[in-house]
Amino acid sequence: MQTVTEGTLLWEPSEEFRERANLTRYMRWLREERGLSFEDYHELWRWSVESLEDFWGSLWEYCGVLHDGSYERVLAERTMPGARWFEGTRLNYAEHIFRKGSPQRSALVHASELRPLGQESWGELESRVASLAAGLRELGVGRGDRVVAYLPNIPEAIEAFLACASIGAIWSSCSPDFGVGSVVDRFRQIEPKVLLAVDGYRYGGRDYDRMEVVARIEREIPSLEKTVLLPYLGERPDVARLGNAMGWEELLASGEGAPLTFERVPFDHPLWVLYSSGTTGLPKAIVQGHGGILLEHLKQIELQMDLGEDDRFFWFTTTGWMMWNIVVAGLLSGAAALLYDGNPGYPDMYALWRFAGETGMTHFGTSAAYITACMKAGIEPGRELELPRLRAIGSTGSPLPPEGFAWAYEHVRRDHWLFSTSGGTDLCTAFVGGCPLLPVRAGELQCRALGAKVEAFDEEGNPLVDEVGELVITEPMPSMPLYLWGDESGERYRESYFSMYPGVWRHGDWIKIKKSGSCVIYGRSDSTINRGGVRMGTAEIYSAVESVPEVLDSLVVDVQRPDGTAYMPLFVVLREGVDLTAEIETEIKRRIREYCSPRHVPDEILAVPEIPKTLNGKRLEVPVKRILSGTPPEKAASRDALANPRSLDVFVELARREES
Known part of the structure; x- marks a missing residue:
């Protein structure tokens, strides 16, 4: 190359x-x-x-x-x-x-590890959104009510969001790979009326049953009045395992034949609630409005991304990342x-x-x-x-x-x-x-x-x-948050x-x-490496480190010790079967010295099984830095917000080593 x-x-x-x-x-x-x-x-x-x-x-x-x-x-x-x-x-x-979409043209093209490649026309999308909107009204959902979704990136999620938006209800979603604590921390803040959920999902060829998680979400969010279960992993909705639940097809049937109508709401009426990553403390519940998001997305999709009616737009995402909302916005074009x-x-x-x-x-x-x-x-x-x-x-x-x-x-x-x-x-x-x-x-x-x-x-x-x-x-x-939910002042x-x-x-x-x-x-400013007065974003260091063929992933932090000295460890994930040898360490340091600066050569290089990451795949630089600085791990990061919670254990052990 x-x-x-x-x-x-x-x-x-x-x-x-x-x-x-x-x-x-x-x-x-x-x-x-x-x-x-x-x-x-x-x-x-x-x-x-x-x-x-x-x-x-x-x-x-x-x-x-x-x-x-x-x-x-x-x-x-x-x-x-x-x-x-x-x-x-x-x-x-x-x-x-x-x-813009004509009834016969494709609106959604979809595939998953559970479903073969399929398409949904604009006409079909409109019909299903209309049925879901009418069904939600039958459940008592109206303007300002919250509907939360524990759904994967499949057509039903987009149909349900559009149905909520059409009646002025407020949407919020999490991917089914989120743990129960992470979901409850997010959804309970906004007191939802209805939960839309799947029974499970498949990832990497392995099936994950989520029925017990859905049941716990029901129990731990007292505002919920109804759960609607979509059979994704199974063939039928096992509603008997839940509380006040119904099947997805039942919800659709309750609104079948209804026309699609739209409730026009004030420009700043809430459209959805998104969340900060939640690596420390309760995630911020970020409220954004119909008008501000509409204008921003029209600009972004049509002018910055150059999408039109002949395009087919994809972003690999889950429903727990804002890029899912951008995929939905692609339909605006x-x-x-x-x-x-x-x-x-x-x-x-x-x-x-x-x-x-x-x-x-x-x-x-x-x-x-x-x-x-x-x-x-x-x-x-x-x-x-x-x-x-x-x-x-x-x-x-x-x-x-x-x-x-x-x-x-x-x-x-x-x-x-x-x-x-x-x-x-x-x-x-x-x-x-x-x-x-x-x-x-x-x-x-x-x-x-x-x-x-x-x-x-x-x-x-x-x-x-x-x-x-x-x-x-x-x-x-215009798309700046209207407010954070529960932050009255x-x-x-x-x-x-x-x-x-x-x-x-x-x-x-x-x-x-x-x-x-x-x-x-250059990466997050609150995880920047400052060595000898020279500041550097971690992205630059990762670029150098991961150019070494044996390195698959990495994380670096700069820890201030109580005695005023600094400790800068570099953690690396190596290819399977590769050990961290003196030769590899020397090459890593050489590339950092050449590509970044001699000041940013780490004090120590340690091989770890994996790098801690959020459910959206971002490195947990700040929580790791806090753990190594002596912060108790339970206060440094919420394990429910991690894609790989056990990955923190090695850093906890290292912190104990430093203390001794």
């Missing part, structure tokens, strides 16, 4: 690619309808963040938002937190989903949403790439970790499979190293648009990411998203260019995002904004 470094040019859009882009059409519309002309994307971005009302007002009109009522001002109060948008209007997120439930590496690392070929996928979205895993496995999808329609690959979840960019262009497809994105659950979007009009350079995110005034700040709040700083957002965005909201720079959203990532307008993310 070719050697590339950060900033290496890998792709440029052709004139044809640029001309057909939705963003080009939008810029043409601005010129013809508003008399606004922009030289390039970066000039357009500056206008979008300096003239917020003009930008978001233009998007409202350009996208033809369906609504009742009228607004006097786009942004009634330009403050954070507390910005008020499009006051006086009423709309419904779900209503916009069904504007009229594109078909592609769903896959199962282990992406089973039966081999080609599983998702085969799915891409079989479905005619145009946009392949995944995590940086998955791309790196494909690279490490040495697979070559472009050579082994037919991927004729693939034109874009999206990456998120963590920084994608330059080597990952290079692998995608060399071993998947040379002529495609690879966009790396960064954002978060907190706004349910990417505020740094892709643009179909800009070149792709290794290790870089192409641009800041329209309407997102992202800046890099130093500790005093001064903006930086070409230097690493705190990622902040200095102007409000707003204190937790302000403390979470606005305590470091009052009136400015601090996101918790390190970012470098280059003079060219492109960006580089």
